[in-house]
Amino acid sequence: MTLENLYKTKALHKEPADKLEFNGLVQSAVDRLTDAENTDLSYASRFDLAYNAAHGLALAALRSAGYRTDKRYLVFQCLAHTCNISKSQIRTFSLCHDRRNRAEYGGYLEQDEALLHELIDNTQILLRSVRSLSL
Template identity: 60%
Template sequence: MGSNESLENLLRSGVLKAEPPDRKECEGLMRSALDRLKDAHTCTLSFSSRFDLAYNAAHALALTALRLSGYRSDKRYLVFQSLIHTTQSSKVQVRLFALCHERRNLAEYEGYMDEDDALLEQLLESTSRLLSDVQHRMN
């Protein structure tokens, strides 16, 4: 099944909405992602701040990729799952973002944050790769 067909199936099921890309919105999301990713590399910040910044940078990039493809979703997890269809992201990267989404939810809604430096480094690396991919698509 092709990427467009997969996204169209998600549209038909109601979990995605069709919406033409908005260049200004995408540029704003990219600025937000760039700022957050840069700040996430600040080692003097707490782990939870760095994780939150990196996670939100990844989400902004994933949402940009989805918007550039002509879709929108109000489900954060779906924005990440759609990366396999909107970018060159591998299944491994998508699983990493899904894990980070779960960790973010635990911190946000249950107050539990497991400080995992290796996971943060993987998140930073995968987000940087995603940034390159999305920047290429913006041009």
């Protein structure tokens, strides 16, 4: 579905982009991504930081396109229309969203260092893509 189709189904809401909000989301993501790379932190903390950095960047991309959503997972699915990243990268973000939910609501976080590294690497790629967006 396109962003406009998601708007028509009420999954997205139109809202003008805000440069200050965009910059804040990106800076928060940069800070979190930097902290996620700190191997002195626990796996759970690093995963949470990396996931939230990715989510913030995906939200910044959606907001730069003039949309907002109440559905947390949707910002990752919208990346196909807001950023120049691969379907494989989007699948990684979606998998991490599922793992985050399992930890947040079920109390279980599977430690998978390879997935965490993939999340951090893909979030760095997403950061470069989001920084190329113009407001």
